[in-house]
Amino acid sequence: MNIKARRSAALVPATPAPATEALPAVDAAGLGQLAVFDEPTTDVPSGAARLRAENISAWFGDRKVLDRVSLTMEPGKVTALIGPSGCGKSTFLRILNRMHEMVPSASLAGQVRLDGTDIYDPSQRVTAARRQIGMVFQKANPFPAMSIYENTIAGLKLAGIKADRVEKDFLVEDSLRKASLWEEVKDRLHQPGGGLSGGQQQRLCIARSLAVSPRVLLMDEPCSALDPTSTRRVEETIHSLRGQITIVIVTHNMQQAARVSDECAFFLAAHNQPGGIVEHGDTEAMFGAPRDSRTSDYVNGRFG
Amino acid sequence: MSTITPETLIPERPEAEADLAKPRTLRNSYTGRDHAFRAITFTGGIIVLVVMLLVGAFLASNGVQAINEVGLWKFLTTANWAPESNDFGIAAVLLGTVQIAAVALLVAMPLALGTSLFITEVAGGWLKKVLTSMVDLLAAVPSVVFGLWGAYMLQPNIVDFSKWISVWFGWIPLFQVDGVDPASPLRDTVPFTASTFIAGLVVAMMIVPIQTSIMTESFRRAPVGEREGAFALGATRWGMIRTVVLPFGKGGIIGGTMLGLGRALGETIAIYLIISPVFEIKFHILEKGANSIAAMIALKYSESNEFAMSALMAAGFSLFLMTMVVNFTASAIIAKSRSGADSEG
Numbered sequence: 001m002n003i004k005a006r007r008s009a010a011l012v013p014a015t016p017a018p019a020t021e022a023l024p025a026v027d028a029a030g031l032g033q034l035a036v037f038d039e040p041t042t043d044v045p046s047g048a049a050r051l052r053a054e055n056i057s058a059w060f061g062d063r064k065v066l067d068r069v070s071l072t073m074e075p076g077k078v079t080a081l082i083g084p085s086g087c088g089k090s091t092f093l094r095i096l097n098r099m100h101e102m103v104p105s106a107s108l109a110g111q112v113r114l115d116g117t118d119i120y121d122p123s124q125r126v127t128a129a130r131r132q133i134g135m136v137f138q139k140a141n142p143f144p145a146m147s148i149y150e151n152t153i154a155g156l157k158l159a160g161i162k163a164d165r166v167e168k169d170f171l172v173e174d175s176l177r178k179a180s181l182w183e184e185v186k187d188r189l190h191q192p193g194g195g196l197s198g199g200q201q202q203r204l205c206i207a208r209s210l211a212v213s214p215r216v217l218l219m220d221e222p223c224s225a226l227d228p229t230s231t232r233r234v235e236e237t238i239h240s241l242r243g244q245i246t247i248v249i250v251t252h253n254m255q256q257a258a259r260v261s262d263e264c265a266f267f268l269a270a271h272n273q274p275g276g277i278v279e280h281g282d283t284e285a286m287f288g289a290p291r292d293s294r295t296s297d298y299v300n301g302r303f304g
Numbered sequence: 305m306s307t308i309t310p311e312t313l314i315p316e317r318p319e320a321e322a323d324l325a326k327p328r329t330l331r332n333s334y335t336g337r338d339h340a341f342r343a344i345t346f347t348g349g350i351i352v353l354v355v356m357l358l359v360g361a362f363l364a365s366n367g368v369q370a371i372n373e374v375g376l377w378k379f380l381t382t383a384n385w386a387p388e389s390n391d392f393g394i395a396a397v398l399l400g401t402v403q404i405a406a407v408a409l410l411v412a413m414p415l416a417l418g419t420s421l422f423i424t425e426v427a428g429g430w431l432k433k434v435l436t437s438m439v440d441l442l443a444a445v446p447s448v449v450f451g452l453w454g455a456y457m458l459q460p461n462i463v464d465f466s467k468w469i470s471v472w473f474g475w476i477p478l479f480q481v482d483g484v485d486p487a488s489p490l491r492d493t494v495p496f497t498a499s500t501f502i503a504g505l506v507v508a509m510m511i512v513p514i515q516t517s518i519m520t521e522s523f524r525r526a527p528v529g530e531r532e533g534a535f536a537l538g539a540t541r542w543g544m545i546r547t548v549v550l551p552f553g554k555g556g557i558i559g560g561t562m563l564g565l566g567r568a569l570g571e572t573i574a575i576y577l578i579i580s581p582v583f584e585i586k587f588h589i590l591e592k593g594a595n596s597i598a599a600m601i602a603l604k605y606s607e608s609n610e611f612a613m614s615a616l617m618a619a620g621f622s623l624f625l626m627t628m629v630v631n632f633t634a635s636a637i638i639a640k641s642r643s644g645a646d647s648e649g
Contacts, residue, residue: 102532127540154534159538208533
């Protein structure tokens, strides 16, 4: 993870960053032993992946909301997307695992490369892309008809992966532990997931995403509706996943971005103009010595 | 942590002022217009209830004469319908009604489920709109038109299928047809016409629209958040439907199906046009000859004297009770099903 040359505070929209040479996937302890579950359906590689967005533009109907945005999200690192409301961060995030196209009027341009392979390539199955690039939403969305146990491994059933009781039990405990929810729910695994508190539901959703061993985890303002304790737990989870999985998080909370992320991308959109990345780089540099005055103003709370 | 401990101030609550803690009676002041609105809506609601009770009371009071004549038990267990010789009962027609409704439900339910899933989950844009209005249009087609279509269009074409079922599955008593030689080279389809099966198919076509529109409505309300949650896990469309839409729409599926059943039980003219009425307890659904309570009333109505009329009223009352139970159960299930309100975090 430290081989990479730091492109700190590069002004991204000017030119697409040169393609960095592919790193070997970070082999994370704990994820390797789950690889067996992946075999029956696809032979997707496990471990953190590099996600690279190239010249992403997006439209809702005729309204262009993103204009040629490029960003590399390094394997095993936490990248925070920050910026004021309506600058296209969430749209950008949803493009990274093909959720954008679910909106009927939405369209997009550009490529999203998962370890070099464009997930929008016609040869790629959308379900495979989404299984490798998981997503946690702003509003916790557990399946209310299912128990906590079933919720956690819902992804297995959805992917048609067969697992026996022992494997399932292991996966449930492992995923819930990673989402730091295990201790709170281990005695009531078979109660409905909808009965948990908001913060617990969100961590259940994180566990659910982790159970299918994604290589990238996207988080769309995961803590914006959570109490401080749950927010801290989610941040701890992000810290513990560092190195094992590539994380991209959209947040409106500057302190959170500073606490959890290795790298930061600052999105901005002028009035009625499509959004783009103003500045991108190492989080410390972005908060300590931003190059662009708008970044400086935003991270110091002078607007947004 | 500092050494300052926060103080919790508990105000004194003197006994003398204990009255202050008693619940208040809340009253609103109504104007004349409030009263007018209340009166109009109340009247509207009450009229519906009164009309329904009057219909039930009318049927019961007119039918009681006939039931008293033969006794309730005999009325329920006699298959024949000959009021002139005091030998009548609803056993055969009730069974026929249930059989026709069962065939209709068995055919209509999967059809409606598939249609509504297609409308809500698969079709997009103009196709969705066209299909939705087509389903509504289908619901507006008069039942006599369905009856004519069933008798002159569906029946001549479906009898070969009936025959095929009876040839291959005739060993199951339900599909057995007497008086037909499967080895005969002649295309003898008459024994397969005017059957419970064909009447059931026509009724199925008539109840598909109502079932579809109720199921569509309940599927449409499945929360977007849960749908996206399933897709984000790599679900296929069917996986998402199985995990989110079907559990959410369970109440709509059951309720819609039962409302369709309510319609199927009461359907009259379409069945009347297709069946050749028989008054016997029979389970051969592919065989010529069927009956239902509603069709029997339509059939016997013109040739009935006062007493026979009373017997028909009694039969009508039993149908009234049955459909009421089915419909009440259906609306209770629909009302109880999850509205999506408890999915918010």
